Amino acid sequence: MKNDKEGISRRNFTKLSAAALGSIPLMGFDNSLLDSLPGNKDDIQVNLFSKHLQFLDYNNMSEAAAEIGFDGLDLTVRPKGHVLPERSIEDLPKAVEAMKKFGLQTTMMTTNIIDSNDPQSKEVLETASALGLTHYRTGWLTYPEKITIPESIEVHAQKLAALETLNKKLGLYGGYQNHFGNHVGAPIWDIPEILKKTSSLHMGCQYDIRHAIAEGGGSWQLGLRLVQSYINSIDIKDFKWGQKDGKWQPINVPLGEGIVDFDSYFKLLKKYEINVPMSLHLEYDLGGAEHGDSKITIDKKEVFAQMKKDLTFLRKAWQQAE
Structure with missing residues (x-):
């Protein structure tokens, strides 16, 4: 397992790489790549998870995100997403063009990619790279009952190593999300393995603070310390514990209304010098927008207002965390 000191070295290497690229004038590098490299700027880059604008087309979702004040969109490029994987060559350029039209950065996308040998996955990543996207979320891994967890970890480690090789070739940063439930990475200690x-x-x-706290409770700071050197993008959301259908479970709520201690969290991110692209998620009741529905049951202005509220909270919380 790599230690914290080695992790800091990796982060410094990325910073130096960004500085080196920035010193080369007009060599064909896309500005979005430079802007999105970890540690490259003091302010945060906040992207809206496009799942919550699934009821809008590329132009309308881009216009809405820009007017609300987001830096970009975390574009869903997966089954039932804004861009279907099998149509990435045709549709991903259209989505990126719309985002650029409204001044949005084209940095992030969320995928179901996990296998570097899958032809469709390669096609998505090659297309994204050519268009200047830099960061993407992978699909999830599982622990099959037929083999032990340590054996599964070895298989998964090899799979992600192969994916990294492809990412390096394409200039992409892949991120595996820690997620609440019976997923690989739900116990945050899986991530380094x-x-x-x-x-x-x-x-x-x-890194997803909501899922980390739901799984780790009061030890989330230790989990963050463990994985901080691996973090290259972040999900932002909040929750509280409650009962639904007679069962205790995490209930998603607007930022600042749940149990996530954003002040402590952001102070730690600054301590570890983690300033990477963020994806804002709104997974509480928004008339179906929270689920990525193509038709919503409330006025879209109500959705936009809540997005603005969460974005304002996020930026203020980051600025105040010292």
């Missing part, structure tokens, strides 16, 4: 065969430069972790 499944990434142990990578350099963690082009294959790391998309």
